[in-house]
Structures are given as structure tokens and as C-alpha cells.
Amino acid sequence: MQNEPNSIEFDPHSQMIQFIWSDDDLTLAFQPHQLRLHCPCAFCRAQRVRQPFFVVQEDITVKAINSQRYGVQICFSDGHDKGIFPWSYLKEIA
Template identity: 50%
Template sequence: MNPLAIGNSSSKHQLRLSWPDGREQVLDHAQLRRQCPCSQCRAFRLRGVTPLVDERVRVIELNPQGYGVQLVFSDGHERGIYPWAYLADLTSM
């Protein structure tokens, strides 16, 4: 299920998603960075290591990929493509 709308607020440090079921989701940029689904970040989490992320990190670019969205962060990290289902399952942060 793809969102109907996606918005990015750099000033509030939040990504907002509107889903077809009427649900509105607000996700914090730093938490999104910590939950990056790329292989490197997943490997860290599987070892029980939480990536160190500056709370001031921002999503500076959104690149739609059909099944999800690539998020580019202000710390230079851009490897993660966040599938829509993955984002939908993240709790509001």
C-alpha cells in the first residue's frame, strides 16, 4: 500500500505520511536514520549496536523508488531505501 501523500518538514524534523486507510503518520528524522533498512545499518542492529545518530540530522532529499522511498540524510547517509510497508509498520516516533 502506497501513501496518498508524503511530506517532509526540515524545521520540525519530521516525515509525514497519509495512508489510504485514513491514518496519518509522523516519523522523526533521527529515528528514521536509526532504523535505516540498508544492509550496513541492519547488520549493526542485528549485533545489538544502535547506530549513533546526531539528533539534528535531517532528511534532505526524498527519491521515490516505486515500492518505497530513498531517504538522503544531512549526515551523508543515503543507502537506505525504505519500502512503504516498512514505513507503515514503524510506530510514530
């Protein structure tokens, strides 16, 4: 699954983000905390290797979601926006 989802739905109240591939009958749902924990940027990857526990605040929220051709950029409330989550990676961490 490398293709862009048909739609991305974000509920600001619950902070639930849903990626919907209606062509493939697939929906992946995430909370911001889960995505932030798995941020694929080089900085966070290095942090996770160095530290046994990569800590993310439980109440982290999403400020913006920018769909790119190959993945989605998430801007988090802690100011971090470096990670672009490839579509296939979302499936791995779901």
C-alpha cells in the same frame, strides 16, 4: 499496506516527515532520527547486529526524499542515502 501513500509532506523547519494514505485514513509521522535509526540497508542492519547501541546523531536532518514505487529513499545529513524504506516497514517502525 503495501501501496504508495497519497502524499508525503515534509516540513523543513520541524523536520517532520508525514506519509499520508488518505484512502486508508492513515498518517505516519517521523523525525529523521527515528528513520535513520531504523535504516533498512544491509550496512545498517549489520551495524545494528554487531553493536549493542547503534548511534545516530540526534540533530540529523533530511536532505532529500525520493518516493519509489515500493518505498521511500531518504537522504540524510550524515551523507547516508542507501536505505529504501518499504511502505509496510514504515508502519512497523512507527
